[in-house]
Amino acid sequence: MTAMTREQCLALDQEDPLRRLRDQFALPQGVIYLDGNSLGARPRSAAARAAEVVSEEWGTGLIRSWNTAGWFELPQRLGNMLAPLIGAGEDEVVVTDTTSSNLFKVLAAALRVQQTRDPKRKVIVSEASNFPTDLYIAQGLADLLQQGYSLRLVNAPEEIDAAVDADTAVLMLTHVNYKTGEMLDMASVTEMAHARGALTVWDLAHSAGAVPVALKASGADYAVGCTYKYLNGGPGSPAFLWVAPSLRDAFWQPLSGWWGHAAPFAMEPGYRPREGVARFLCGTQPIASLAMVECGLDIYAQTDMAVLRAKSLMLTDLFIALVETRCAAHPLELVTPRAHARRGSHVSFAHPDGFAVVQALIERGVIGDYREPRIARFGFTPLYTSFTEVWDAVEILRDVLDSGTYKAERHQTRGLVT
Numbered sequence: 001m002t003a004m005t006r007e008q009c010l011a012l013d014q015e016d017p018l019r020r021l022r023d024q025f026a027l028p029q030g031v032i033y034l035d036g037n038s039l040g041a042r043p044r045s046a047a048a049r050a051a052e053v054v055s056e057e058w059g060t061g062l063i064r065s066w067n068t069a070g071w072f073e074l075p076q077r078l079g080n081m082l083a084p085l086i087g088a089g090e091d092e093v094v095v096t097d098t099t100s101s102n103l104f105k106v107l108a109a110a111l112r113v114q115q116t117r118d119p120k121r122k123v124i125v126s127e128a129s130n131f132p133t134d135l136y137i138a139q140g141l142a143d144l145l146q147q148g149y150s151l152r153l154v155n156a157p158e159e160i161d162a163a164v165d166a167d168t169a170v171l172m173l174t175h176v177n178y179k180t181g182e183m184l185d186m187a188s189v190t191e192m193a194h195a196r197g198a199l200t201v202w203d204l205a206h207s208a209g210a211v212p213v214a215l216k217a218s219g220a221d222y223a224v225g226c227t228y229k230y231l232n233g234g235p236g237s238p239a240f241l242w243v244a245p246s247l248r249d250a251f252w253q254p255l256s257g258w259w260g261h262a263a264p265f266a267m268e269p270g271y272r273p274r275e276g277v278a279r280f281l282c283g284t285q286p287i288a289s290l291a292m293v294e295c296g297l298d299i300y301a302q303t304d305m306a307v308l309r310a311k312s313l314m315l316t317d318l319f320i321a322l323v324e325t326r327c328a329a330h331p332l333e334l335v336t337p338r339a340h341a342r343r344g345s346h347v348s349f350a351h352p353d354g355f356a357v358v359q360a361l362i363e364r365g366v367i368g369d370y371r372e373p374r375i376a377r378f379g380f381t382p383l384y385t386s387f388t389e390v391w392d393a394v395e396i397l398r399d400v401l402d403s404g405t406y407k408a409e410r411h412q413t414r415g416l417v418t
């Protein structure tokens with residue numbers, strides 16, 4: 001049973017154990033932010049941290065800061081802060097580069113491992129509804145390698161099982177689908193892949209900081225993900241990468257830049273990989289942006305994923321129930337699974353005029369986003385979204401639909417980013 005009045009939502013906010021963490025975010029007045037799954041809100045501390053990095057560490061410390069401000073070890077230090085959120089161990093994660101480029105690195109490493117184990121395995125299996133960059137990166141890598149490598153796409157999670165066979169090298173999946181919000185069972189999918197000799201690569205873009213993830217307990221092989229979504233690292237903040245310790249030293253990766261070298265300042269002409277996950281680094285890191293990631297992770301260190309998950313499910317249950325009762329007169333169709341075990345932390349509804357509805361909501365201060373085709377997507381970030389905001393957002397949605405304001409010409413125009 002979920003709250004069905006605004007007063008009940010206010011009461012839930014009063015009892016919310018995460019309530020005080022909201023104050024650590026700088027959220028603008030008059031906005032209900034339901035897009036933290038695309039770009040997380042700004043931790044208040046990020047402004048002072050940015051000023052410190054620019055004025056003191058860069059301005060005064062200059063090149064000395066690579067040593068004195070801990071710049072050189074920052075990818076590993078942040079990786080250790082992030083590890084508990086995804087069920088990884090100490091010194092197993094680095095924060096670096098983009099999710100797209102990290103995917104290239106781990107996919108290449110996985111294919112190389114398979115080449116030594118069973119060279120006839122040349123197929124990467126994934127879902128057609130995976131986030132496009134994942135598919136583009138896999139296609140690009142297969143094209144680069146040639147020698148019969150290819151990508152095999154299935155059209156629904158139910159088809160994954162049948163697609164993994166004796167020619168499969170890697171099963172590359174996104175744990176929580178960016179569009180539908182559907183979550184896969186990492187442990188059982190990984191077990192199935194391993195039983196057939198395939199390795200798994202998991203994209204945690206919509207999982208890290210959103211749902212509990214147990215990489216090691218699930219037996220997963222490789223993982224990548226973003227820090228600028230639920231983890232609140234800032235626009236374009238560097239991504240993360242994890243490799244199972246048993247596979248880490250089996251190979252390095254083809255973007256073998258000097259930051260992954262065993263002795264970067266020995267300036268040797270030949271590449272020797274560094275020990276551990278640091279061999280997945282490539283070149284000089286974007287320190288100013290990397291430093292912001294810590295501000296988001298600092299907030300996660302004050303709670304745990306079980307508490308966040310409990311609130312996330314309450315928020316998404318509430319949103320689904322309110323939309324389905326209060327907007328029942330309108331052609332909204334729930335795309336996200338109802339079963340808790342199969343739901344991430346965002347909810348998607350299909351509507352024939354989905355794009356215009358989202359634009360009209362944004363004009364009214366309710367920020368969600370639109371994904372092709374027809375999908376209005378709403379992210380619920382338990383660190384800062386309140387139950388009352390869910391209530392108010394649905395009331396505004398109801399008003400936008402009842403009044404038909406979304407049909408106005410100005411809501412049909414698409415920007416460069418939707």
Ligand SMILES: *Cc1c(COP(=O)(O)O)cnc(C)c1O
Nearest residue numbers: 098099100131133174178203205
């Ligand atoms: C957001 C997202 C990405 C983004 O990749 P970038 O390299 O950071 O642009 C990749 N994969 C998935 C599944 C995503 O949701």
